[in-house]
Amino acid sequence: MFSSCDWFTGSARFKPSEQVKLPIVGSSGNFTSYFGAMKWISKANSILHEGYTKHKNRAFKIAQLDRWRVIISGQELIEELRKAPDDNMSLEEALGEVLKYSLGQQLLDNTYHIHVLRTQLTRNLDSVFPDVKDEIMTAFEEIIPSSDNWVSVNALETFMKIVTRVSNRVFVGLPVCRDPEYIRLNMEYTKQVVKVAILVALTPCFLRPLVGRLFSPVNSGVSCAMKHLGPMIDDRVRKYALHGSAYPNKQNDLLSWLIEKAQGSEQEARNICIRVLAVNMAAIHTTSMTFTHAMFHLASKRQFIAPMREEVENVIKQDGWTKTAMSKLHKVDSFLKETLRFTGLSSLSISQIALQDYTFSDGTFIPKGTMVSAAAGAIHHDKGVYENANTFDGFRFSGFREQDGENLKHQMVSTSHDYLSFGHGRHACPGRFFAANELKAMLAHVLLTYDFRMEIDGIRPLDTGIFANTLPDPKARMLFRRRIVQ
Numbered sequence: 390m391f392s393s394c395d396w397f398t399g400s401a402r403f404k405p406s407e408q409v410k411l412p413i414v415g416s417s418g419n420f421t422s423y424f425g426a427m428k429w430i431s432k433a434n435s436i437l438h439e440g441y442t443k444h445k446n447r448a449f450k451i452a453q454l455d456r457w458r459v460i461i462s463g464q465e466l467i468e469e470l471r472k473a474p475d476d477n478m479s480l481e482e483a484l485g486e487v488l489k490y491s492l493g494q495q496l497l498d499n500t501y502h503i504h505v506l507r508t509q510l511t512r513n514l515d516s517v518f519p520d521v522k523d524e525i526m527t528a529f530e531e532i533i534p535s536s537d538n539w540v541s542v543n544a545l546e547t548f549m550k551i552v553t554r555v556s557n558r559v560f561v562g563l564p565v566c567r568d569p570e571y572i573r574l575n576m577e578y579t580k581q582v583v584k585v586a587i588l589v590a591l592t593p594c595f596l597r598p599l600v601g602r603l604f605s606p607v608n609s610g611v612s613c614a615m616k617h618l619g620p621m622i623d624d625r626v627r628k629y630a631l632h633g634s635a636y637p638n639k640q641n642d643l644l645s646w647l648i649e650k651a652q653g654s655e656q657e658a659r660n661i662c663i664r665v666l667a668v669n670m671a672a673i674h675t676t677s678m679t680f681t682h683a684m685f686h687l688a689s690k691r692q693f694i695a696p697m698r699e700e701v702e703n704v705i706k707q708d709g710w711t712k713t714a715m716s717k718l719h720k721v722d723s724f725l726k727e728t729l730r731f732t733g734l735s736s737l738s739i740s741q742i743a744l745q746d747y748t749f750s751d752g753t754f755i756p757k758g759t760m761v762s763a764a765a766g767a768i769h770h771d772k773g774v775y776e777n778a779n780t781f782d783g784f785r786f787s788g789f790r791e792q793d794g795e796n797l798k799h800q801m802v803s804t805s806h807d808y809l810s811f812g813h814g815r816h817a818c819p820g821r822f823f824a825a826n827e828l829k830a831m832l833a834h835v836l837l838t839y840d841f842r843m844e845i846d847g848i849r850p851l852d853t854g855i856f857a858n859t860l861p862d863p864k865a866r867m868l869f870r871r872r873i874v875q
């Protein structure tokens with residue numbers, strides 16, 4: 390039986406799998422565990438569901454090509470995992486396992502950009518909202534013109550372009566956020582990093598550095614980003630050095646916030662570009678796939694359209710297009726949260742690697758070097774956790790929010806041990822407040838501006854499962870036309 394990371398020759402720091410004394414789900418013999426690991430690529434969701442059904446609220450292990458992964462569920466274990474200190478259980482280490490080869494070690498060694506997202510980006514949501522709204526209106530009108538005739542578009546690609554523009558209005562500002570080459574760079578960079586990460590996961594450990602060197606998109610991505618951002622960064626760094634943080638005509642965007650927080654060589658334009666690309670990577674695919682999933686649900690379950698339109702019209706009439714208005718869109722928020730519950734992007738969450746041997750309070754022993762994750766997808770579809778869990782109920786959470794004292798708990802951004810789409814705890818997604826705001830504004834705009842339907846009317850396209858991810862059909866098309874108000 391293979392040990393963690395002995396996919397041909399593993400790293401010595403990982404202990405043999407026999408020390409992970411847990412029930413196995415899937416195959417277990419020497420040959421069959423590799424077979425089981427191959428099955429993980431296309432059948433991860435059903436393997437996880439089987440494991441959860443048999444071992445709910447406890448731990449089990451599954452075979453992956455390079456290691457065993459321990460899967461946990463239940464309030465106690467999940468709360469314990471999220472509270473475990475970073476020098477015991479590490480997200481960076483888990484991400485670094487593959488991303489260090491595709492994305493580079495520098496981002497993992499210094500994560501100040503995450504702090505910037507948690508603080509400046511989130512605090513500035515109010516002040517950047519007019520830009521977000523302006524970019525949503527302009528991008529939609531240019532990319533999906535609201536004509537009297539139906540216009541057919543590839544949904545995922547179209548939404549990704551719009552999300553890239555809108556996000557980058559706040560990341561780097563005008564005019565770069567509208568530059569087609571810059572948009573393509575950010576869309577392709579992410580795809581390339583994910584492809585290389587998958588290639589790395591399928592490669593024997595000793596060859597991984599070589600695969601990273603040959604295929605990592607970092608150098609070419611940074612060269613292209615420098616063309617668009619380099620002179621702007623140099624100019625801002627100069628002004629910042631001369632006048633301090635309140636220099637004249639300072640733009641209120643991620644680029645400025647990064648420059649202010651960067652220390653030493655991190656202030657060099659090339660290094661700032663690496664951070665901007667990394668934030669785009671975390672933001673664009675997650676947000677655009679979530680929006681695509683939501684639109685596929687909405688176009689195939691049309692009963693949710695009229696109540697959300699009414700809500701948006703009422704709230705905008707009262708508060709205008711503002712961040713405050715977005716926080717009052719309870720039905721829209723609920724619909725997006727239900728999308729993340731029902732078709733979450735990943736069936737796993739809060740993945741961490743044990744940096745030291747760790748024993749959970751129920752006695753589950755996790756040897757150093759073991760990857761541990763929570764069974765998010767299975768929890769989200771557990772009838773014991775969510776009533777009618779296998780039914781998409783767009784207003785499930787807005788209903789709860791009407792009850793006394795329940796308002797905040799059921800917001801899209803509120804994480805918990807049974808809602809894990811943004812992770813949970815210290816490392817919960819730092820961009821989720823921005824993402825929720827952007828997604829709500831986009832959905833509200835679409836509801837008021839367009840009539841829309843699936844190309845095959847009323848039928849939600851099938852999702853694709855790869856590893857533990859649930860991706861919306863990348864080929865599916867949607868039709869849009871100017872909304873006819875009845």
Ligand code: HEM
Binds near residue numbers: 480506668679817
């Ligand atoms: C609907 C959209 C999004 C979803 C579903 C999502 C989901 C997640 C999840 C599940 C994690 C891992 C948390 C954990 O393991 O505990 C994460 C981490 C992260 N997300 Fe998001 N995310 C979204 C949007 C964004 C956006 C818009 C940004 C940036 C503006 C962003 C930046 C990040 C970063 C930097 C991390 C790593 C955090 C760390 O290492 O501590 N995400 N996200």
